[in-house]
Amino acid sequence: MGRTDSISGRLIAVEGLDGSGKSTQIRLLKRWLELEGLKVYFTEWNSSSIVKRATRRGKKQHFLTPTTFSLIHATDFADRYETQVLPLLRGGYLVLADRYFYTAFARDAVRGCDRQWVRRLYNFARPPDLTFLFEVPLEVALNRILAGRPQLKYYEAGMDLGLADDPVECFKAFQGLISEEYKHMRKEFSFICIDATQAPEVQQQKVREIVRRMIDLPKYKAPPVPVLQGNAGAWPLSLGSKT
Amino acid sequence: MSKRWYGKGLPGFDIAQLKGLLVVIEGPDGSGRSTQSAMLRDWLERQGYPTSEIGLKRSTLVGRELEEALRGNTLHPLTFALFYATDFADQLEHSLIPALRAGFVVIADRYIYTLMARNAVRGVDRAWIRDVYGMALVPDALFYLDVSPQMLAERSLRKQGGLNYWESGMDIYRAGDLYQSFIHYQKRIRREFDWIIKEYKFAVIDGDRDPSAVQEELQSKMRLVLRSLKPSGRRKIVFKSVSRRKTAL
Numbered sequence: 001m002g003r004t005d006s007i008s009g010r011l012i013a014v015e016g017l018d019g020s021g022k023s024t025q026i027r028l029l030k031r032w033l034e035l036e037g038l039k040v041y042f043t044e045w046n047s048s049s050i051v052k053r054a055t056r057r058g059k060k061q062h063f064l065t066p067t068t069f070s071l072i073h074a075t076d077f078a079d080r081y082e083t084q085v086l087p088l089l090r091g092g093y094l095v096l097a098d099r100y101f102y103t104a105f106a107r108d109a110v111r112g113c114d115r116q117w118v119r120r121l122y123n124f125a126r127p128p129d130l131t132f133l134f135e136v137p138l139e140v141a142l143n144r145i146l147a148g149r150p151q152l153k154y155y156e157a158g159m160d161l162g163l164a165d166d167p168v169e170c171f172k173a174f175q176g177l178i179s180e181e182y183k184h185m186r187k188e189f190s191f192i193c194i195d196a197t198q199a200p201e202v203q204q205q206k207v208r209e210i211v212r213r214m215i216d217l218p219k220y221k222a223p224p225v226p227v228l229q230g231n232a233g234a235w236p237l238s239l240g241s242k243t
Numbered sequence: 244m245s246k247r248w249y250g251k252g253l254p255g256f257d258i259a260q261l262k263g264l265l266v267v268i269e270g271p272d273g274s275g276r277s278t279q280s281a282m283l284r285d286w287l288e289r290q291g292y293p294t295s296e297i298g299l300k301r302s303t304l305v306g307r308e309l310e311e312a313l314r315g316n317t318l319h320p321l322t323f324a325l326f327y328a329t330d331f332a333d334q335l336e337h338s339l340i341p342a343l344r345a346g347f348v349v350i351a352d353r354y355i356y357t358l359m360a361r362n363a364v365r366g367v368d369r370a371w372i373r374d375v376y377g378m379a380l381v382p383d384a385l386f387y388l389d390v391s392p393q394m395l396a397e398r399s400l401r402k403q404g405g406l407n408y409w410e411s412g413m414d415i416y417r418a419g420d421l422y423q424s425f426i427h428y429q430k431r432i433r434r435e436f437d438w439i440i441k442e443y444k445f446a447v448i449d450g451d452r453d454p455s456a457v458q459e460e461l462q463s464k465m466r467l468v469l470r471s472l473k474p475s476g477r478r479k480i481v482f483k484s485v486s487r488r489k490t491a492l
Contacts, residue, residue: 050317051326054308063304065336066254067378071329072305075322082319112254120374124321 009089010215011126013100015182016134017175018156019141020196021203025134026098028204029211033094038220041088045099048079059155066111069155073104074121081125089126094220100128102189106181110174111161130214132207133191138179140197142172246343250377253332256340263343264472265380266465267354269436270388271429272410273398274450275457279388280350282458283465287348292469295342298352302333313409320365327358328375335379343380355379356443360435364428365415384468386461387440388450392429396422 012029014022026042033040046055055072058064064072088095101122108118146168154160157167158174186193192210194203211217246261266283270276284294300306309330312318318326342349355376362372390398399406406421408414412428413421440447448460 048322050312050322051305051308051329054305054329058304063333063337065332067332067336068304068329071325071332075325075329078321078325079319082321114251114254117251117374117377120371121325124368124371 007089007126008092008219009095010130010220011085011089011095011097011100011128012211012215013097013102013128013131014134015099015102015131015191016196017136017138017141017179017182019144020134020136021144021200022132022134022196023098024200025132025194025203025207026096028200029207030096032204032208033096033211033217033220036217037222038217039091039093039222040096040220041084041093042096042098043080043084044097045103046073046076048076048083050079051076059153062154062160064155064160066108066113066160069111069160070104070108070113070118070121077101077104077122077125086126092220094215097128100131101125102131102182102185102191105185106178109181110158110177127189130211131189131191132210133182133186133193134196134203135182135193136196138172138176141179142175146171247381248377249379249381250374252380253336253340253378256336261340261343261380262346264348264384264468265339265343265351265382266348266384266386266468267351267356267382268386268388268461269353269356269445270386270450271390271395271432272407273395273402274388274390275454276352276388278454279457279461280352282454283461284350286458286462287465293345293347294350295338295347296350296352297334297338299327299357300330301338302330303337304333305330320362320367323365324358324362324367324372324375331355331358331376332378339380351382354382356385356436356439360432360439363435364412364431383471384465385443385445386464387436387445387447388457389447390450392426392433394451395429396425399425 012026014026016022023044030040030042046052051072055076058068058072085095085097104122105115105118109115152167152171154167157171158177159167159170161170161174163173163177164170182191185191194206196203246258246265248258252258268276268280268283280296284296287294300309305326309326312326339349339351359369359372359376363369396406399410406425410428411421411425412431413424415428416424439445446464448457450457
């Protein structure tokens with residue numbers, strides 16, 4: 001489905017556990033590319049306006065099952081893909097994605113959806129040109145999340161899986177399973193693994209180095225038109241996940 | 244009659260618990276689907292079979308949002324396909340399966356096939372959408388109410404004084420004469436159904452006739468299906484799928 005057509009843009013995705021620091025890293029990457037004067041666009045998981053309300057209600061009322069959870073996120077993804085990601089890639093943009101379909105592969109598999117079914121569900125979408133996986137020991141990620149935000153939401157904690165009665169315990173077990181899924185996908189999808197226990201600036205240097213090496217950045221210079229500043233959006237940096 | 248999924252099915256559901264019957268009635272808007280479903284339910288309940296109904300855009304999860312998105316005409320083909328699939332899955336899990344578990348005869352006023360046809364004419368890969376609907380339950384009986392596009396237009400005009408935007412495929416054709424678009428779109432959908440009817444072994448019912456004649460045929464076919472509910476009759480009924488297409492395409 002349109003995967004082979006000529007696409008001049010490049011897609012960079014970050015994946016990792018909640019609390020791995022991937023959102024911080026991709027925002028830093030975005031800032032750098034913007035300051036270099038390149039055409040950049042940032043998109044994040046679960047943000048399409050069309051299905052947002054339905055997703056929110058479904059989550060609030062605990063309506064979602066593994067299958068509808070999977071499908072509603074795929075719908076959200078498809079909306080962003082068709083209206084933003086694909087046109088931007090065709091238009092020669094560098095598209096940065098905070099989580100991509102690998103997040104669905106991991107979460108849906110943990111929820112019991114058939115892995116092949118989920119993969120086929122997303123096979124309309126182009127795989128990223130570069131996918132960074134931010135790896136931290138489970139305890140570190142848990143500490144970062146649990147220290148900053150005690151109130152875990154039902155699906156975020158994986159309560160629908162019934163792994164434990166206590167949300168925090170359940171979240172820990174859930175994240176552990178997701179971490180296993182990521183590990184299994186590392187090779188299959190040639191993730192670029194970044195040790196996320198290092199200082200943020202050290203990680204960012206590595207990320208930038210790889211991006212510079214793998215992508216012909218000067219090709220993505222924005223045309224010289226006056227651009228309004230103030231689209232920095234990501235500043236100041238916030239820690240924690242946006243899920 | 245033992246049930247099966249088209250593909251991997253739904254995680255966490257025991258299919259062996261499903262009794263009842265799933266009867267699908269497909270056909271375009273104006274084919275008399277809703278009238279026929281209602282008559283069929285009356286007929287079944289008169290005989291003591293509990294019935295319920297599912298349809299499109301009726302899920303508690305996304306039914307309303309889907310309706311709104313359609314009004315705003317903002318959906319691209321894949322999003323459209325997956326949004327409907329979400330709506331379908333929600334009803335599958337929350338309406339259809341509980342009803343079948345309780346031994347109901349569930350009438351599906353449209354099922355996955357209309358969605359497959361609509362998706363296909365909008366350029367969505369046919370194999371892909373079939374994979375997505377691998378979670379769906381295989382029906383016990385499939386009926387297609389066949390009505391010529393001209394007749395559909397006439398009925399729609401008489402009933403609503405106009406033609407529906409989506410049923411005229413205006414998202415595809417954009418400009419031009421609404422009546423012509425309607426006819427053209429309905430023919431394309433019917434062409435998709437040609438394949439679907441063969442692939443899934445639909446019983447095609449001539450819907451151009453008087454409603455009571457259509458109902459009579461439905462009932463006589465349903466009698467065979469109901470027989471399979473009895474312990475002695477555990478075999479799959481396969482109707483001869485003869486596509487009597489009305490339009491020269």
